[in-house]
Amino acid sequence: MKESTKEQLTAWALLSPTVVVLGLFGLFPIAYAVFVSLHAWRIKKGAFVGLEHYANALADGQLLNGFKVTVFYALGTIPLEIGLSLALAYLLFKALSGKGFFRVLYFLPYVTPMIATAVVYRSIFSAHPASPANRLGELFGYEPQRWLFESRSIVALLLEAFDVTSYPDWVNSAFPSLALVSIIVYNVWVYVGYDTVILLAGLSAIPKHYYEAAAIDGATGLQSFRHITLPLLSPALFFISLISFIGTFKAFNHIYIMRTAGARDTVDVVSVVIFDQVYQYHDAGNAATLALILFVVILILTVGQSRLLGRRVFYGD
Amino acid sequence: MGTETVATATPRRFAGTGRIVVYCGLAVGSLAAAAPFVWMLLASFMTRGETLRRVLAPESLQWSNYATAWREEEFGLYFANSLIIAALQVLGTLLFSSMAAYALARMKFRGRDVLFTIILATLMIPETVTMVPNFLTVAWLHQNSPIAWLNNWPALTVPFMVSAFSIFLLRQFMRGLPSELWDAARIDGAGHVRFLLQIVLPLCRAPLMTVGMFTFIGAWNSLGWPLLVTNTPAWRPISVALQKFVSEAGAEVQLQMAGAVIATLPVLVLYALIQREFTAGISASGLKG
Numbered sequence: 001m002k003e004s005t006k007e008q009l010t011a012w013a014l015l016s017p018t019v020v021v022l023g024l025f026g027l028f029p030i031a032y033a034v035f036v037s038l039h040a041w042r043i044k045k046g047a048f049v050g051l052e053h054y055a056n057a058l059a060d061g062q063l064l065n066g067f068k069v070t071v072f073y074a075l076g077t078i079p080l081e082i083g084l085s086l087a088l089a090y091l092l093f094k095a096l097s098g099k100g101f102f103r104v105l106y107f108l109p110y111v112t113p114m115i116a117t118a119v120v121y122r123s124i125f126s127a128h129p130a131s132p133a134n135r136l137g138e139l140f141g142y143e144p145q146r147w148l149f150e151s152r153s154i155v156a157l158l159l160e161a162f163d164v165t166s167y168p169d170w171v172n173s174a175f176p177s178l179a180l181v182s183i184i185v186y187n188v189w190v191y192v193g194y195d196t197v198i199l200l201a202g203l204s205a206i207p208k209h210y211y212e213a214a215a216i217d218g219a220t221g222l223q224s225f226r227h228i229t230l231p232l233l234s235p236a237l238f239f240i241s242l243i244s245f246i247g248t249f250k251a252f253n254h255i256y257i258m259r260t261a262g263a264r265d266t267v268d269v270v271s272v273v274i275f276d277q278v279y280q281y282h283d284a285g286n287a288a289t290l291a292l293i294l295f296v297v298i299l300i301l302t303v304g305q306s307r308l309l310g311r312r313v314f315y316g317d
Numbered sequence: 318m319g320t321e322t323v324a325t326a327t328p329r330r331f332a333g334t335g336r337i338v339v340y341c342g343l344a345v346g347s348l349a350a351a352a353p354f355v356w357m358l359l360a361s362f363m364t365r366g367e368t369l370r371r372v373l374a375p376e377s378l379q380w381s382n383y384a385t386a387w388r389e390e391e392f393g394l395y396f397a398n399s400l401i402i403a404a405l406q407v408l409g410t411l412l413f414s415s416m417a418a419y420a421l422a423r424m425k426f427r428g429r430d431v432l433f434t435i436i437l438a439t440l441m442i443p444e445t446v447t448m449v450p451n452f453l454t455v456a457w458l459h460q461n462s463p464i465a466w467l468n469n470w471p472a473l474t475v476p477f478m479v480s481a482f483s484i485f486l487l488r489q490f491m492r493g494l495p496s497e498l499w500d501a502a503r504i505d506g507a508g509h510v511r512f513l514l515q516i517v518l519p520l521c522r523a524p525l526m527t528v529g530m531f532t533f534i535g536a537w538n539s540l541g542w543p544l545l546v547t548n549t550p551a552w553r554p555i556s557v558a559l560q561k562f563v564s565e566a567g568a569e570v571q572l573q574m575a576g577a578v579i580a581t582l583p584v585l586v587l588y589a590l591i592q593r594e595f596t597a598g599i600s601a602s603g604l605k606g
Contacts, residue, residue: 004425010509011426018417018436018479025476026439029450036450091342094335098343104592105347108354111530111588111595113537115556116577120357122563123570130371132356193350197599250443253540257560271445275541278449291446298443 030295033288041285053289063290066270067297072176073269074248076184081244082237084188085195090229092196093203103200106193114190118254121189122148125182127262133182149262150178179263183255187248195240202236203229231314238313245305249298270294357581361574368570379571386575391550395558396579402473402543402554403536403583409478410532411525417479418487419513423499433488439481444542451476452545472546473554477536483528486598490524491517526591527598537584555580 012019037053040046057063092102109117124132125147134144143161150157153175159167176184206229214224230237252271259267268276270290277287360368361382363375387393420426421433455476459466466472494517502512518525540556547553562568562576588595 007424007509008426011420011424011429014416014420014424014510014513015432017413018484019432021413021475021479022436022439022481024454025447025451026442026479026481027435029447029454030442032450032454033446036453087342088346091339091346094339095343096336102343102347103596106350107596109350111534111584112354112581113534113584115538115540115559116580117353119559119563119573119577119580120353123360123573124353124356126570128369130369135371189349189353192346194599197596246443250445252445253538253556256540257563271443271541274445274449278452279541279544284449284453287449291449295442295446299441302441 033292036284036288037292039285041288042282046285049285053285054293057286057289057293062265062268062273063270063293065265066268066273066290069176069180069265069267070249070269072180073184073187073251074245076176076181077187077248078241078244080184081188081191081195082240085192085199085240086237088192088196089199089203092200103197106196108193109190110194114254115257117190118186118257121182121186122258125186125258145178146262147182148179148258148267149260151262151264151266153177153266154181177263177266179260180267183258183267186254186258187251190254191244191247195244198240199233199236202233206232234313238309241309242302242305246298246302249294249301357574357577360571361578363571365569365571382571382575383579386572386579389572389576390558390561392555392558392576392579394550395553395555398552399537399554399556400583402470402552403533405470405474406477406536407529407532409474410480410483411529413479414483414487414528415513415518415521415525417484418491419509419517421484422488422491423494423517424509436481436484440485448542448545455546466546468547468549468552470552473543473552477532477539480528480532483532486528487521487524490521494520523594524598526594530587530591530595533587534584537580 036045038048038050040049088106092099095102126133127144127146127149128134129144131147133147137143137145145157151172152160153172154177155175156167156171157178159165159171210228210232211224214228219227250271251269252275255267255269255272256275259272271294274287274290274294277283277290359374362378362380363372363382364379367375417436421429421436455466455472459472464471498516499512502516507515537554538556539554540560543552543554543557547557559573559576559580562573
């Protein structure tokens with residue numbers, strides 16, 4: 001009895017820094033954000049305003065635009081990222097030698113600080129005719145583009161390339177801008193290596209004799225991939241899609257660095273909108289409200305995604 | 318057993334053209350992964366004129382770009398700030414996370430499972446959500462505690478010294494250690510704390526390195542929070558310097574690239590040192606979700 005009391009005390013002593021810091025900066029903020037969102041709150045706390053911030057936020061176009069951009073960003077990034085990393089992981093798995101070399105190389109964009117690589121991509125996708133992106137396009141005979149400085153949508157630009165100059169406004173608002181697509185390309189470049197390493201670990205864990213049995217039964221490569229590889233890889237694929245989904249909704253640092261005046265609000269994801277509220281306008285009440293709305297949306301989407309994809313995940317027996 | 322004999326007869330790997338396809342694909346991937354780095358290095362050695370013309374490589378290496386970038390915007394000061402901030406965060410995380418992970422993994426106490434669930438739940442809360450209230454909390458602490466929090470190291474490091482992800486990763490690893498170790502330590506008269514310090518921690522080298530690397534990268538990349546809690550160069554990190562570098566009008570590409578190279582170096586050196594443990598740690602963390 002005395003022994004177990006001592007163990008209890010030691011355990012809580014070991015946990016005390018975690019409980020204090022995580023409680024104060026990880027859990028308490030949720031309750032505090034609710035409190036702040038119900039008050040006028042510039043630098044100091046003001047009057048109680050009830051749900052006024054929420055009503056304003058939902059009526060204001062800025063937040064809705066923020067969500068639209070975030071959804072474009074997530075839907076543009078995730079399928080591309082997973083498709084490419086699946087292909088690379090499969091190729092790496094099939095490679096006889098040099099595995100370690102390629103793995104380190106593919107991982108490089110992920111470990112390199114994003115604040116530095118975002119600066120590099122800002123120059124790659126700059127509007128200057130001599131920027132690397134424009135020079136690459138030139139090789140294939142494309143006109144120079146304004147990339148990160150372009151607020152028009154990629155569909156609008158495509159129409160203009162075919163000399164269609166009069167199109168309705170929604171062609172610009174219903175599709176991502178070229179600036180956002182440039183950021184998506186950057187995001188995919190950063191994370192493909194990370195996904196590849198995880199998928200490669202998943203591929204290597206699949207027992208060889210499954211394939212051998214399938215080969216004896218006369219299965220083609222594609223059939224083995226569809227009926228053995230994909231189901232057994234589904235936990236890793238699920239993990240990656242969940243991580244990248246939450247990641248795109250949290251993305252801030254690199255977008256803030258690659259944001260240009262030319263792109264207007266076409267790259268302003270929700271986290272950027274929230275940051276502007278507190279950093280530029282010093283409106284903590286409004287910012288807390290937007291943050292809570294974002295939190296609820298992420299919760300709903302994550303639970304929904306787990307339900308939808310989770311059922312299809314095969315964990316073996 | 319029977320399958321094994323058959324297995325030797327079936328070709329396991331692609332041969333001939335298949336192998337060429339595999340290596341072509343891998344080469345294309347490598348090119349895409351490496352090209353931006355090549356551009357960063359080449360452009361960092363160019364003259365301003367060369368960045369505006371269509372040259373591929375600088376005629377002669379302009380090492381002076383690095384000296385100029387270092388002096389500009391007090392880059393050196395910001396760089397040192399980032400190193401101190403990252404080091405404090407790494408030390409705090411390693412210490413506090415391994416303490417918490419050990420208690421959660423190998424000790425019996427009331428409320429353990431509830432506490433672990435709560436810790437995991439905080440992983441779901443994005444930093445954007447906690448940022449605003451945490452800023453207000455830190456501003457309150459700034460006024461009501463004996464030490465200055467704003468424009469000082471506490472605001473930049475203390476909130477990041479505990480990480481749910483690190484605790485989770487270390488706990489998973491510690492649970493996998495054989496229980497005979499603990500039995501042996503107890504016979505020798507060791508308590509939990511001594512067992513943690515002398516036996517468990519040395520065995521946790523790989524996961525500790527993974528956690529340290531993640532914390533370092535996180536600290537190095539952080540931009541929004543430092544902008545909020547600092548307004549003088551005294552404690553501003555390198556991310557702020559880079560952001561100012563690119564957003565100001567008339568910024569010169571070759572200096573930006575030199576700045577990016579400088580900002581990359583500490584992380585790449587760390588990665589080179591612990592590459593093996595780090596990739597192994599990541600693969601393991603992804604397998605079981």
